[in-house]
Every structure is written in C-alpha cells, then in structure tokens.
Amino acid sequence: MSTGSTRSTEATDDVGDTQPLLRVEGLKVHYPIRSGLLLGRQVGAVKAVDGVDLEIPAGRTLGLVGESGCGKSTLGKAILRLTPVTEGRVEYDGTDVAALGGEALRRMRRHMQMVFQDPMASLNPRQSVETILTEPLRAHGISYDKQRRVRELLDLVGLPGSAAAKYPHEFSGGQRQRIGIARAVALEPRFVIADEPVSALDVSIQAQVLNLLEELQERLGLTYLVIAHDLAVVRHVSDEVAVMYLGGVVEQASSDDLYAAPRHPYTQALMSAVPVPDPEVEAKRQRIVLAGDLPSPADPPTGCRFHTRCPFRQETRCDDERPALRLVAPGHRVACHFAEEIAAGTVRPHEVTDQDVADAQR
Ligand SMILES: Nc1ncnc2c1ncn2[C@@H]1O[C@H](COP(=O)(O)OP(=O)(O)OP(=O)(O)O)[C@@H](O)[C@H]1O
Numbered sequence: 001m002s003t004g005s006t007r008s009t010e011a012t013d014d015v016g017d018t019q020p021l022l023r024v025e026g027l028k029v030h031y032p033i034r035s036g037l038l039l040g041r042q043v044g045a046v047k048a049v050d051g052v053d054l055e056i057p058a059g060r061t062l063g064l065v066g067e068s069g070c071g072k073s074t075l076g077k078a079i080l081r082l083t084p085v086t087e088g089r090v091e092y093d094g095t096d097v098a099a100l101g102g103e104a105l106r107r108m109r110r111h112m113q114m115v116f117q118d119p120m121a122s123l124n125p126r127q128s129v130e131t132i133l134t135e136p137l138r139a140h141g142i143s144y145d146k147q148r149r150v151r152e153l154l155d156l157v158g159l160p161g162s163a164a165a166k167y168p169h170e171f172s173g174g175q176r177q178r179i180g181i182a183r184a185v186a187l188e189p190r191f192v193i194a195d196e197p198v199s200a201l202d203v204s205i206q207a208q209v210l211n212l213l214e215e216l217q218e219r220l221g222l223t224y225l226v227i228a229h230d231l232a233v234v235r236h237v238s239d240e241v242a243v244m245y246l247g248g249v250v251e252q253a254s255s256d257d258l259y260a261a262p263r264h265p266y267t268q269a270l271m272s273a274v275p276v277p278d279p280e281v282e283a284k285r286q287r288i289v290l291a292g293d294l295p296s297p298a299d300p301p302t303g304c305r306f307h308t309r310c311p312f313r314q315e316t317r318c319d320d321e322r323p324a325l326r327l328v329a330p331g332h333r334v335a336c337h338f339a340e341e342i343a344a345g346t347v348r349p350h351e352v353t354d355q356d357v358a359d360a361q362r
C-alpha cells in the first residue's frame with residue numbers, strides 16, 4: 001500500500017519476482033437450495049463463487065470490487081475456510097488449505113485472519129478490550145505476558161493503554177475498527193482479509209483506518225485481500241485490483257492500469273459511475289449505465305455471465321461460450337472474447353434496455 005492515490009508503478013513492476021503467498025484455483029462455493037419436507041431435497045444451488053483464479057504475492061495487496069451479491073465475501077470466507085469449498089484449490093504458502101482439517105486447519109488459521117465490516121457486530125460487547133485482544137492467543141494456546149502484549153497491540157493501532165479496561169461501546173466507530181484490526185494481528189498472521197473495512201465508517205475517518213492498514217503492512221510484512229464496494233478505497237490501498245461479476249473474476253490488473261484503461265465492459269461501466277474531480281472532464285465524460293439488476297447466482301446466464309447486460313454482446317459466441325480470464329496486455333487479464341476489438345473500437349456498443357435484460361434472462 002502507499003499513501004498516494006494509487007500505489008506506484010514501481011511497486012508493481014517486480015510482481016513477477018515475488019512468490020505468491022496465496023493462490024486460488026478454480027474455486028467454487030455453491031450453497032445448496034433445499035426444498036420439501038424438512039428441507040431434505042436439494043433442488044438447486046446458489047453459485048456464489050463459480051470458478052475463481054487469483055494470486056497475491058507476499059507483502060502485496062489485492063483489492064476486490066464488484067456489485068453487492070457478486071460473491072466477494074463468500075470468496076473471502078472460502079479462502080479462510082469459514083465456509084465450505086465446493087471445488088477448487090486455495091493454496092497458502094504452498095499448502096492446500098481446502099484439503100486441511102482438524103488441528104492442521106487450526107494451525108493454518110493462525111496465519112490467516114479477517115477484519116470485518118462492522119466492528120460493533122464483530123466485537124463481543126460484554127468483553128473488555130483486554131479480553132478481546134488476548135482471546136485469540138488463549139484459543140491457540142500461546143503463552144504471553146498479558147499486560148505487555150495488550151499494550152503492544154494497542155500501541156500498534158494507535159490507541160492508548162487506558163483502552164484495555166474499556167468495552168466496545170465506549171469507543172467511536174473508527175476506534176472500534178482499530179480494536180478489530182488489533183485483534184486480527186494479535187496472532188502475528190501473514191495474511192489478512194479486510195472485508196469492507198471502512199464502509200461502516202464516517203468518510204472523514206476512512207482514510208485514517210486505511211492508512212493504519214498500510215502502516216501495519218509495512219511494519220508487520222502483511223499480505224492483504226481488501227474487499228470494498230468503493231472503487232476509490234480499493235484504488236487507494238491496492239497494488240492489484242480484481243473485479244468480480246456474478247461469482248467470477250472478469251478483470252485483474254495493476255491498480256494504475258485498471259483505472260487508466262479498464263478493458264472489460266463491466267469494469268468500464270463501474271468506472272464510468274465514479275465521479276471525476278475535474279468538473280470539465282466530468283461534464284464531457286460518457287457514462288455507461290448498466291441496464292437491469294445482477295442476475296440470480298442460482299440461475300446464472302449461459303456463456304459469458306455478463307452477456308445479458310453487455311452493450312458489446314455478440315451473438316452467439318457471448319451467449320454460448322464462457323470467456324476465460326486471459327492475458328491481454330502485460331499483467332492485465334480480462335475475461336471477454338472481444339477485449340481486443342473493444343479496445344481498438346472495432347466492435348461498437350449498442351444500447352441495452354431493462355427489457356432486453358429481462359428477455360435475455362428468460
Ligand atoms: N450462507 C449462504 N447460503 C446461501 N446463499 C448465500 C449464503 N451466503 C451468501 N449467499 C448468497 O451468495 C451470493 C453472494 O453473496 P456474498 O455475500 O458473497 O456477496 P458480496 O459480493 O459480498 O455482497 P455485498 O457487497 O452485499 O457484501 C448472494 O446471492 C448471497 O445471497
């Protein structure tokens with residue numbers, strides 16, 4: 001992470017030299033839909049994550065964005081094995097986490113932690129900060145000097161030692177998220193997933209918490225997966241950004257490349273919705289308004305998952321053939337059959353109405 005608007009290109013140039021700490025391959029999480037007496041019969045599945053591949057080099061941050069319901073949190077939970085994996089591999093430092101169980105999984109969990117969106121909901125209101133911060137250590141049977149460790153952790157997240165005896169309700173939202181972060185790093189993990197870490201916070205506090213995550217990355221050598229709705233948040237903290245649509249990653253590139261030249265029609269639509277600070281540029285910009293809603297992950301469209309809403313859809317390839325996430329420029333992957341033609345302007349967009357989307361989904 002860096003404190004500027006995006007991380008420098010310099011920081012992303014040598015990505016190829018760094019071993020991935022996390023590698024996800026063909027990951028699927030399908031939640032069964034049950035019906036009948038006592039819900040015994042499976043009648044379908046919500047394909048919340050449906051074939052995701054990604055890599056995060058050690059010490060780097062991957063930002064993950066996409067519409068509500070596209071599977072971001074499910075992907076995060078599956079990586080940490082907080083939800084069952086239907087298919088695929090999650091490799092952490094060379095070990096397949098999806099295949100671990102019992103004591104081996106518990107030991108692995110020590111290295112992989114999560115910061116949640118709502119610190120009030122994720123902290124036990126009846127526990128003092130001291131108890132909250134030392135519980136993970138106790139649970140993992142790690143011996144520690146209580147006063148010293150709590151002071152160290154509070155110091156690390158910029159809270160005074162007097163916070164130890166207090167309870168979550170005695171803090172502001174930003175301070176509570178600092179406690180959540182201190183708890184996540186208590187076990188000295190190497191990998192942290194932050195799921196919407198600032199979306200419950202006041203805009204004025206968001207930058208402080210993001211800066212804290214950045215500082216901790218440098219001091220503790222952390223590797224992050226940061227999930228966010230807000231493209232600005234992801235841009236601020238990420239070396240690389242992955243864009244998710246209906247259970248799959250549709251584009252992944254360095255933060256600079258993705259924001260300067262998004263190549264997938266869905267990413268282009270997401271970007272065009274973000275206001276540009278310069279009013280002149282803003283006035284001239286062409287907005288791509290996405291028609292219709294995100295289709296149901298219980299009955300996703302055939303072929304390219306985005307074809308029902310895509311202004312560049314070409315019959316019948318887009319309807320029949322699911323595009324693979326492929327390299328279209330150095331370090332830039334896109335899941336679109338026509339990525340090159342769209343970039344060259346040889347495939348023109350057409351208007352998509354809500355009615356078209358409804359017809360295509362039938
Ligand atoms: N335990 C579950 N059982 C059944 N369906 C689930 C479960 N958890 C999530 N889903 C469904 O899986 C899909 C993906 O949900 P998920 O929470 O991963 O999305 P998200 O991208 O994190 O959304 P948001 O931005 O709103 O947090 C949604 O359709 C959701 O309803």
Ligand code: SF4
Nearest residue numbers: 304307310318336337
């Ligand atoms: S594969 Fe076809 S439908 Fe999918 S994004 Fe590309 S042009 Fe659009």
Ligand SMILES: [Mg+2]
Nearest residue numbers: 072073074195
């Ligand atoms: Mg979520």
